[in-house]
Amino acid sequence: MGRINRRQVVKAGLGVIGLAASSKFSFAVAQREEPLRIGVVLSYSGPYARLGQEITRGMELYLERVNLQAGGRRIQLLKEDEEADPAVALRKVRKLVEQDRVDLLAGIILSSSAYAIRDYVNEKQIPLIIANAFANGITRERRSPYIFRTSISSWQQHYPMGAWVVKNIGKKVFLLALDYAFGKEATAAFKESFLQAGGEVVAEVYSPLGSTDYSAVISRIAAARPEGVHAVLSGSDAVIFMRQFAQFGLNRTVQLAVSGEVTDETVLEAIGEAALGAKSGNHWVYTLNNTANKEFIQAYRKKYGGVPNHFAVRGYDAMQFIVNAVQDVQGDVSNKRKLLEAFKRAKIISPRGFVQMDPETNNATQRVYAREVARVDGLITNKLIADLGIIRDPGK
Amino acid sequence: MALLLLIQLLNSLAFGMLLFLLALGLSLIFGVARVVNLAHGAFYLLGAYLGLALTQALGSFWVSLLLVPLLVGLLGVSVERLLLRGLHGRELEQVLLTIGLGFVLADLLRAWFGASIRSVPPPAELSGPLILGPLIYPKYPLFVLATGLLLFLLVRLILARTPFGIQVRAVTTDPAMASSLGIRPTRVSLATFGLGSALAGLGGVVGAPLIALAPGLDAQMTLFALIVVVIGGLGRIEGAFFGALLVGFVDGFGRLFFPQVAMFLIFALMALVLALRPEGLLGRRGT
Numbered sequence: 001m002g003r004i005n006r007r008q009v010v011k012a013g014l015g016v017i018g019l020a021a022s023s024k025f026s027f028a029v030a031q032r033e034e035p036l037r038i039g040v041v042l043s044y045s046g047p048y049a050r051l052g053q054e055i056t057r058g059m060e061l062y063l064e065r066v067n068l069q070a071g072g073r074r075i076q077l078l079k080e081d082e083e084a085d086p087a088v089a090l091r092k093v094r095k096l097v098e099q100d101r102v103d104l105l106a107g108i109i110l111s112s113s114a115y116a117i118r119d120y121v122n123e124k125q126i127p128l129i130i131a132n133a134f135a136n137g138i139t140r141e142r143r144s145p146y147i148f149r150t151s152i153s154s155w156q157q158h159y160p161m162g163a164w165v166v167k168n169i170g171k172k173v174f175l176l177a178l179d180y181a182f183g184k185e186a187t188a189a190f191k192e193s194f195l196q197a198g199g200e201v202v203a204e205v206y207s208p209l210g211s212t213d214y215s216a217v218i219s220r221i222a223a224a225r226p227e228g229v230h231a232v233l234s235g236s237d238a239v240i241f242m243r244q245f246a247q248f249g250l251n252r253t254v255q256l257a258v259s260g261e262v263t264d265e266t267v268l269e270a271i272g273e274a275a276l277g278a279k280s281g282n283h284w285v286y287t288l289n290n291t292a293n294k295e296f297i298q299a300y301r302k303k304y305g306g307v308p309n310h311f312a313v314r315g316y317d318a319m320q321f322i323v324n325a326v327q328d329v330q331g332d333v334s335n336k337r338k339l340l341e342a343f344k345r346a347k348i349i350s351p352r353g354f355v356q357m358d359p360e361t362n363n364a365t366q367r368v369y370a371r372e373v374a375r376v377d378g379l380i381t382n383k384l385i386a387d388l389g390i391i392r393d394p395g396k
Numbered sequence: 397m398a399l400l401l402l403i404q405l406l407n408s409l410a411f412g413m414l415l416f417l418l419a420l421g422l423s424l425i426f427g428v429a430r431v432v433n434l435a436h437g438a439f440y441l442l443g444a445y446l447g448l449a450l451t452q453a454l455g456s457f458w459v460s461l462l463l464v465p466l467l468v469g470l471l472g473v474s475v476e477r478l479l480l481r482g483l484h485g486r487e488l489e490q491v492l493l494t495i496g497l498g499f500v501l502a503d504l505l506r507a508w509f510g511a512s513i514r515s516v517p518p519p520a521e522l523s524g525p526l527i528l529g530p531l532i533y534p535k536y537p538l539f540v541l542a543t544g545l546l547l548f549l550l551v552r553l554i555l556a557r558t559p560f561g562i563q564v565r566a567v568t569t570d571p572a573m574a575s576s577l578g579i580r581p582t583r584v585s586l587a588t589f590g591l592g593s594a595l596a597g598l599g600g601v602v603g604a605p606l607i608a609l610a611p612g613l614d615a616q617m618t619l620f621a622l623i624v625v626v627i628g629g630l631g632r633i634e635g636a637f638f639g640a641l642l643v644g645f646v647d648g649f650g651r652l653f654f655p656q657v658a659m660f661l662i663f664a665l666m667a668l669v670l671a672l673r674p675e676g677l678l679g680r681r682g683t
Contacts, residue, residue: 047512207655212513212608215407215537216651222532223400236513240608243515247534249525270515 035076036326036333039096041117042107042131046084047235050266051109051311055131058315059106061299062323070323071331078102082109086116093117097124103333104129106318111135111181115142122146125336127343131318132311136185139363140395148343148362150318150355152283153393154182155189157260160368160388161230161281162194165257168370168386169279170227172202173257176217176241177232179206186232186259194230202226207237214241218248225254232259239270246274255279263373265309268380275373275380281388284313284352285371286381293351307379313351320348321357321364361395403533404652410537412644413544414606417599418617419624419636420551421592427568427631428581428588431480431490435498437618439593442501443468443600444609445509448516457519457601464601465594472593476586502614511611518605536605543602547595548637555633564588568631623662627669629679638678 040059042052056079068075078100080092089108096102097120105121106129108114114133121128122144130138130147134154138147165173173194177183183206191201202224205217218241221229233241238261245251251274260282261267268275286297286307296316300308321343326333328342344359355366368391371382422436433439443464450460475497483489517523518536525532555561566574567584575581599617607613620643628639646665650658669677 210513210610212610212613213411213606216404216648216655219400219403219407219652222403223397236515236608236610240513240515243517244534247518247524247536249527249532249534253532272517 033073035074036070036104036331037076037078037100037102038322039093039100039102039105040077040079040107041082041089041092041096041105041113042079043084043109044079044081048082048084048109051132052082052107054266054309054311055107055109055315055318057300057304058312058317059131059319060315061296061303061312062316062319065299066323070326071329073326073331075323075326082107082113084110086110086112089113090116090120093120097126102126104322106322107131108133111138114138114147118142118144118147127336127339129318129322129343131314134182134185136393139361139393143362143395145340145362148321148357148364150321150357150364151314152366152368153363154185156363156366156368156391156393157281157283158186158189158232159193160391161257161370162190162192162199163197164281164370164386164388165190165228165230166194166197166199169255169257171199172227173199174202174221174224174226174229174254175204176221176229177206178209178234178237180209182234183232187230190230190232209237211237212240214244215248217241218244218250221245221254222248222250228255228257230257230259231262234259234261235267238262238267242267242271242275242278251277257281260310260371263371263382264311265307265381266311268373268382269307272380276375278373279385280371280373280382281368282310282371282382283366283368284310285369285384286379287376287383288351288353288369289384290349290351290353292349296351307381317348317350317352317355317364320350321346324348358392358395361393363393363395365390365392367391399530400652402531404648406533406537406541408644408648409641410540410606410644411648412641413541414599414603415620415624415643416544416637416640417547417595417602418621419628419640420547420633421595421599422621423625423628423630423633423636424564424588424595425592426625428564429476429480429585430487430571431494432622433589433592434491434494434618435475435501436494436592436596436621437614437616438498438501438505439468439472439596440600440603440617441505441609441614442471443597444516444604444613445505445600446597447601447604448509448514448609451516451519461598461601465598468597468600469590469594472596473586473590475593476589480589481582498614498618502611505614506611509609514609516604516609522605540602540606547598548633551633560584560587623666625676626666627676629676632678635676635678639676642677 042055043049044052082089104127108130109132111133125146128147130149132151136153136155139149175187177187256278258280260280263278263280297308324346325342329338333339344357347356353367355364358365368388369384370386372385374383376383425433446464447460451457522535522539526535563579563584566579567581571581624639624643628635646661650661
């Protein structure tokens, strides 16, 4: 021990002398040769393990495209497991910042994790790129100059669908959502434009997270005879609801117009044909006809096989925003003010179309699309049925 | 409104029949072996996951419907023979053993099949809805309902008419007298344990397309089966049958009208029955 310590002291001393001797210019060069370290915090275990895996796939796919380089620096990802627990997320972020000395943070699946790490990140002045968490508040009342969201807010994702449903599905709609913050925010956003357009809420039901049986809710839908159902569910809840909905034969008489989370390709692979025909609102569609999307789908299928999904897109774009901003400052991330400005003016050509950071809210402004579950190229996925326009989160 | 009540009535009946399959096994085992098998829900979950795996491997729901109860029944027999027999008459140790066994089974299933919730599609023949005029109802719950009714009649017939049934009833009523008449309680107990576990396994296969599979379902199912036998009365199949129907109704209509307090209503019903008729609605007094 003693010997190692002495060696370290000598090395450190030499390093300090070297630093003092070197000019400003050579110091900058030395820093550029060092890899840019990005701490990635996502769920790699527990109920959201699949989401973390897909977002990571997207990030790595984009990094391969740019040969793991940005602004002349090599990019290195340091992954930590969020475990679907805000307390764990905060611990991992502290570790990444204090021990691993990361330059940037990215990831975060749960909104509650985003809230838990917000003050720490803000205080330590480490830029954080949120690749998933939806809660409106992250880029509204709890916004921070160091936090940028490249995914989407729950308001952005659900507001445009309300008016579209009145025009294209019907005025009498049954609202179903999971009984927690995301379900409530999403339903409120949907209702906002739905009621403005003259829609009528037949019933509003909130069901507990992780239910194993939706037959009581489905009985109510069958009896209420609405023209459509707007459901905000995710993961296993979405799978069970959609399966039982088809078992009851309701998919023949009642149209589904659901949150984009319900018919994401990660969920569709478990539901199968029972989901065919379901409409949804989301910021990415498999059949979007642009070059970036075609390249993304081709690269994803070549590397991982299967159908890509919006989580992979979110990871891909989060990394694209980072690479873009780092290139903008020519690899020098030590000047925080310049780096933040680069993030604020970042624009990317994404598989979801043109996406631009809103400098006022630090939330990505983007197009939202109406989609329908269909068989495309022999795969069960979503096809584009309407472009709902460019949607900007109002930020309050 | 009438339609809603009718649909929910069918839902409740189907769930009630599933509970009956579980409670029947629990009740039979208690009657003969005097053991409250708290691993019963784990046997249900084992049956459900085995059913899922076998249906995927063999491509037939019907084959696994036959095979899984046999496998789970065999497990039940070996548990009785190898673990419980040695603790004969020591009730506390037996109960602790079954609790532990339940934990071990549930954790092994979690390790093997993972923690995600699995929704199992019904077989193609029973998938989709049945249309009867204004009533559109899925076929599968009707199949569960029919299975439950059929088993109720079958087990009743076995208990009333066959030599094995007579032995089971004799041992349930008075083990000492039965053994002095030449019935070997250990053999009857072994066979009943096998039958009861097989019923739990069958419940798992039949129940998986009705309610999705999730870790923790084992404890939930054990609890439901216990509530049913407490309400209906231990040791009688009519008790398990009507108790299961009652719990099915309270659960189904509770979740429809008062979703926040559905589970509380079931416990309130149980407390009421315990206060007024501690032996259960159809239980025997004094034994």
